[in-house]
Amino acid sequence: MNKMDRAREILKKYNQTHIKNLNEELVEQILKIDFEQLQELYAEANSSEPIENDIKNIEPVKAINPDKISKEELENYIKMGEDKVREGRYAVAIMAGGQGTRLSHNGPKGTFMLTLNSEEKSLFQVIVEKLKSAQKQYNVTLPCYIMTSPENNDETVSFFEKNNYFGYPKEYIKFFKQEEQPLLDKQGKVLIDENGLIKFASDGNGGIFFSMAKNGIINDMKKRNIEWVFIGSVDNLLVKYVDTLLLGLAIEKNVKIATRTIIKNSPYERVGVLCKRNGKVKVIEYTEIPKKMRFAVDETGEMVYGESHIMCNLFNIEAIEKASTKELKYHIAVKKSKYMNEEGKVVEPTEENCYKFEKFIFDSFCLFDEIAILRGKREEDFAPIKNEKGIDSPETAKKMYEEYIAKKV
Numbered sequence: 347m348n349k350m351d352r353a354r355e356i357l358k359k360y361n362q363t364h365i366k367n368l369n370e371e372l373v374e375q376i377l378k379i380d381f382e383q384l385q386e387l388y389a390e391a392n393s394s395e396p397i398e399n400d401i402k403n404i405e406p407v408k409a410i411n412p413d414k415i416s417k418e419e420l421e422n423y424i425k426m427g428e429d430k431v432r433e434g435r436y437a438v439a440i441m442a443g444g445q446g447t448r449l450s451h452n453g454p455k456g457t458f459m460l461t462l463n464s465e466e467k468s469l470f471q472v473i474v475e476k477l478k479s480a481q482k483q484y485n486v487t488l489p490c491y492i493m494t495s496p497e498n499n500d501e502t503v504s505f506f507e508k509n510n511y512f513g514y515p516k517e518y519i520k521f522f523k524q525e526e527q528p529l530l531d532k533q534g535k536v537l538i539d540e541n542g543l544i545k546f547a548s549d550g551n552g553g554i555f556f557s558m559a560k561n562g563i564i565n566d567m568k569k570r571n572i573e574w575v576f577i578g579s580v581d582n583l584l585v586k587y588v589d590t591l592l593l594g595l596a597i598e599k600n601v602k603i604a605t606r607t608i609i610k611n612s613p614y615e616r617v618g619v620l621c622k623r624n625g626k627v628k629v630i631e632y633t634e635i636p637k638k639m640r641f642a643v644d645e646t647g648e649m650v651y652g653e654s655h656i657m658c659n660l661f662n663i664e665a666i667e668k669a670s671t672k673e674l675k676y677h678i679a680v681k682k683s684k685y686m687n688e689e690g691k692v693v694e695p696t697e698e699n700c701y702k703f704e705k706f707i708f709d710s711f712c713l714f715d716e717i718a719i720l721r722g723k724r725e726e727d728f729a730p731i732k733n734e735k736g737i738d739s740p741e742t743a744k745k746m747y748e749e750y751i752a753k754k755v
C-alpha cells in the first residue's frame with residue numbers, strides 16, 4: 347500500500363475524515379502521528395478524575411527555610427555547591443520552547459527585549475550574562491543547553507548567531523528541539539491550520555527529558571562529565587541559573603532532584619504548589635487545586651499548601667536519564683486556537699475550542715522517594731514575565747530585577 351492510501355486508512359480508522367485534500371506534506375504528518383495515543387488522551391480529557399477524589403492521600407511537604415538554619419551550615423552548603431561547579435560538573439538547560447501566548451510577543455520568548463538599568467537586553471542575554479559571571483567567579487565555562495520548539499528553533503538559533511552568542515563560547519551552547527502534539531477540537535478531530543496542514547503545539551516543558559535523550563544531549567553531558575543540571579525557565583528575570591546553595595543542599599541530602607520554591611502570595615496566585623501524594627512529592631497546578639487545600643492554613647496562619655513551584659529545578663544526570671525513559675503523564679488544557687474549517691475558511695474562535703496536551707517537568711519528581719525543597723524569597727528568586735500588562739508583566743519583572751540588583755551592589 348502506498349503512503350497516500352495508508353494515510354487515508356488511518357484517517358478512516360480514527361474518525362478523522364474531515365481531512366480531505368491530502369498532499370505529500372500532510373501525508374507525512376499523518377503517518378508520524380500516534381493516533382492511538384491521541385484517542386486515549388481525548389477520552390481522558392472528558393473523563394479525568396479530579397484530585398479532590400484522592401485528597402485522603404495528600405499531605406503537605408516541608409521545605410528547608412534558609413532563614414532557620416545557621417550561617418555556618420548555609421556556608422557549608424554553598425561551598426559544596428561551588429566546589430562542584432568549579433570542578434566542571436554542572437551545566438544549565440533553558441526551557442525556551444513555550445509559545446508565550448499570554449505575552450503576545452512576535453518571536454521566541456527569549457528574544458523579548460527589556461530595558462534593565464538603562465541597558466536594552468533580551469531575556470536570553472540576561473541568562474547568558476549570569477553564565478558569564480559564573481565563568482569569571484569559578485574559572486569554568488558551563489555548558490548551556492537550550493530547548494526550543496520546531497516552531498521557534500530557527501529563529502532562536504539565528505538570534506544567538508546575530509548576537510554573537512552574547513560573548514559566550516559558541517561550542518558551549520547547544521540547541522535541541524522538543525516534540526509536538528496535534529491540537530484536537532472538542533469532538534476529537536485534529537485542527538487544521540491556514541495552510542491546510544495539521545496544527546501542532548509543543549508538548550509541554552516535561553518533554554525536555556525525552557528530547558534530551560533523542561537529540562544526544564544526555565550523551566553530550568556525559569562526555570563532558572556533567573553530574574548536575576539546573577533546568578530553568580526563560581522568562582524569570584531572577585532565576586539563579588548557577589544555584590550553588592541548591593546544589594550543595596542536594597549533595598548534602600543525597601537526593602537526585604532539588605527544587606527552589608517561594609511562598610504563594612495569596613490562595614489565588616496562579617502557581618502550582620507542592621504536596622505529597624502517596625508519599626511522593628507532587629505539584630498541583632492552580633487550575634487543579636481543590637478548595638479545601640487552597641484555603642488551608644496552619645496554627646500560625648501560614649498556608650499549608652503554599653510552597654510554590656517556580657521552575658527552578660536541579661537534576662542529577664541519573665534523574666534526567668531515568669525521566670527520559672519514563673512516559674510522563676499528559677495534562678490537558680483547553681485553549682483558543684485559530685483553525686481552517688471544512689469549507690476552507692480560517693476561523694478565529696472567540697471561545698476555547700480545542701485541547702492541548704502538555705507534559706510538566708515537575709511530574710518527574712515522583713520518580714524518587716525524596717527530593718530536596720529549598721524555600722527561596724520572592725524578591726530574590728521570582729520575577730516572571732507572563733502577561734503583556736499588569737501582574738507578572740515586563741513592567742513588574744523589571745522593577746523587581748532592578749531592586750534586586752540595587753540591593754546586591
Ligand code: UTP
Pocket residue numbers: 441442443444445446447448449455493524548549550551578579580581657732
Ligand atoms: P509557561 O507554561 O508559562 O508557558 O512556560 P509560556 O510559553 O511561557 O507562556 P504561555 O502559557 O503560552 O503564555 C514556562 C517555561 O516553560 C517553557 C517556557 O518557554 C517557559 O520557559 N516551555 C513551556 C517549554 O519550553 N515548552 C513548552 O512546551 C511549554
